[in-house]
Amino acid sequence: MGKLPAKTVERLSEYRRTLINCMNHGKEYIYSHELAQFHHKTAVQVRRDIMLMGFSGVQRKGYKVKEMIDAIGRILDYKNGQNVGIVGIGHLGTAILQYFTGKRPKLRVVAIFDVDEKKTGREINGVHCYHVDTIPEVVERENIDLGIITVPPEFAKETAEGLINAGIRGILNFTTVPLNVPEDVYLEEYDMITSLEKVAYFARG
Amino acid sequence: MGKLPAKTVERLSEYRRTLINCMNHGKEYIYSHELAQFHHKTAVQVRRDIMLMGFSGVQRKGYKVKEMIDAIGRILDYKNGQNVGIVGIGHLGTAILQYFTGKRPKLRVVAIFDVDEKKTGREINGVHCYHVDTIPEVVERENIDLGIITVPPEFAKETAEGLINAGIRGILNFTTVPLNVPEDVYLEEYDMITSLEKVAYFARG
């Protein structure tokens, strides 16, 4: 099946977050305009995204929450799940690790890496912490597909290279250093400073 | 002066990051295609962004790094700077705080807020930690324009309301809960799960 537009994928992920919350509150159906309001989007856009993923609602009743969660899962989740490794267990790495535990069963953080001997060899949040030097073996053995990089900027490049050589398929880079990856590795970069500078720019007249 | 497109503002912020790095390495001029390569963009886009902000380069030599940093500063930085408050000093809040210290003199983290008595009343990374109950006074007294929310999801809504009532102009929300803000408050939301789910989706065939 052909890939959906990146923007639609992002929104589906956001919708699912809200839908799960709705389900936990016992909500059975949801209208496109309700979902839209949560995410500051238009109802048309929500319906269009839903159409693109091949799901259908019930006219005059909206979308069945539980079914739609499953439908998004069929798009976003890989059959047996994907394994994730986090490199750099400082504050940011730990925040991400905590964030994930128990939230997305199909995205499992199965290993974390650091250089600090106070951390390596121990478990943090139920996940074993390995030394970064063991990335090649551990990525192979634990079948890790995706890497999250939260190391200090000066180690960003070599960390990425290590992960790529170990056979990783996707990288989420939180360092301030832009990376280069081969064509067959998907790279996503996020810089908090940019986000805040954007807020700062638009938060004034 | 009219506002630039949001995408251009984001890229200018990213360019500046790289330019500062170039300057620190003694680089005097940079070509549009060099800057483009760093950020996985096209040279045309870089030149267009530069044009939109009203800056000019030197033909056959490129852009003067130092001058361009200043030019971006005239766009992104507010005259006397803007003050920032972080609410929630868990791992994520601390990571952001560390990230910022000494990096952007015009974006000053002047206060952090928490409920934990082990943290309130003390200094963390050189910034005083206040109890969240004192947000109204501290925001007023310290002239805080921008708020970063890194509290547990169940407190996201009330935190935002508190900041808004205290007169904040912009919010960067890192919680998993979508917020609602009045028209005159700029809101930016970021969810790590969405980023990783996007990577997971595109990192497979």
Added chain:
DNA sequence: ATTAAATTGTTAATTTATAAACAAAAAGAT
């Protein structure tokens, strides 16, 4: 039953964002 109101699904239009194209100018080579 009939009508009115509400909501989905989809096509068409619009807007925004990106890329292509190319003139103009500067540097260097001949």
Added chain:
DNA sequence: ATCTTTTTGTTTATAAATTAACAATTTAAT
């Protein structure tokens, strides 16, 4: 000096994303 190459700046074209428009359908009300 003249020509060639390189790179900027800007316009025009293309592509992507969003919004508008509206038919189809269902529910509820009269």
